[in-house]
Amino acid sequence: MSFLIRCPNCGERSVTEFRFGGETHPRPVLEAPFREWADYLYARKNEAGPQREWWYHRLGCKKWFLAIRDTTTNEVHETFWFGEK
Numbered sequence: 001m002s003f004l005i006r007c008p009n010c011g012e013r014s015v016t017e018f019r020f021g022g023e024t025h026p027r028p029v030l031e032a033p034f035r036e037w038a039d040y041l042y043a044r045k046n047e048a049g050p051q052r053e054w055w056y057h058r059l060g061c062k063k064w065f066l067a068i069r070d071t072t073t074n075e076v077h078e079t080f081w082f083g084e085k
C-alpha cells in the first residue's frame with residue numbers, strides 16, 4: 001500500500017517527497033518556567049491515533065504545512081497551512 005500525503009499547494013504525492021517535522025504543541029511564553037520549556041523542546045506525546053504534525057514538501061514547493069495523521073494506520077485525514085485552522 002502506498003503512503004500518500006496531500007500537499008496543500010501541490011496535491012497528492014508520495015511520502016518520499018516529504019520530511020516529517022514532528023507533532024505540534026503550543027510554544028510556551030518567553031517567561032515560562034524552565035520545566036515548561038524543557039517539555040516543549042524534548043517531551044512528545046506520541047499519540048496512538050490522530051495526531052497534528054508538521055510536514056515539509058522537500059522535493060516540491062519547499063513549504064511547511066500541517067497534517068492530521070493517524071499514527072496507527074498512517075492515514076492522513078487532512079492537510080492545511082499553519083493558521084488556517
Ligand SMILES: [Zn+2]
Nearest residue numbers: 007010057061
Ligand atoms: Zn508542495
